[in-house]
Amino acid sequence: MGRTTSKDAQALIHSLCSAYAATPTSLKIIDLYVGFAVFAAIIQVVYMAIVGSFPFNSFLSGVLSCIGTAVLAVCLRIQVNKENKEFKDLPPERAFADFVLCNLVLHLVIMNFLG
Numbered sequence: 001m002g003r004t005t006s007k008d009a010q011a012l013i014h015s016l017c018s019a020y021a022a023t024p025t026s027l028k029i030i031d032l033y034v035g036f037a038v039f040a041a042i043i044q045v046v047y048m049a050i051v052g053s054f055p056f057n058s059f060l061s062g063v064l065s066c067i068g069t070a071v072l073a074v075c076l077r078i079q080v081n082k083e084n085k086e087f088k089d090l091p092p093e094r095a096f097a098d099f100v101l102c103n104l105v106l107h108l109v110i111m112n113f114l115g
Helices: 002-021 025-051 056-080 092-114
Strands: none
Touching: 025 056, 056 092
16 A cells, blocks of 8 residues: 555656656746745744744744745746636736836835834
C-alpha cells in the first residue's frame, strides 16, 4: 500500500510539472514574483522570531507589504491568464495598470503606518 501512494505521488508531481511546462512565460514570471514576496515575508517572520520585534510597526509594515504585494500579484495573474473566461475582455495593459496603482496605494498606506 505504501508503494502505491509513492507511485501516485510521483505521478501527481510529474503531471503537475508537465502541465506547468505549458504555462506561458508571463505567468511563470508572475509566479516567481509571488514566490519571492512570500519568501521575503517568511524571512522577516523568522528574523523577528530570532532577534525580536522591537520596532513592531516596522515588522508589521514589512510583512504586510510582502503579503499585500503577493496578493495583488495573484490578482494580476488571474486577470492576465488567457484561459480565465471571466476577464477575457480585460486587456493585459489594463490589468497591469490596476496592479501598479493598487501597489502604489498599498505602499502609501504602509509608509503611513510606519509613522
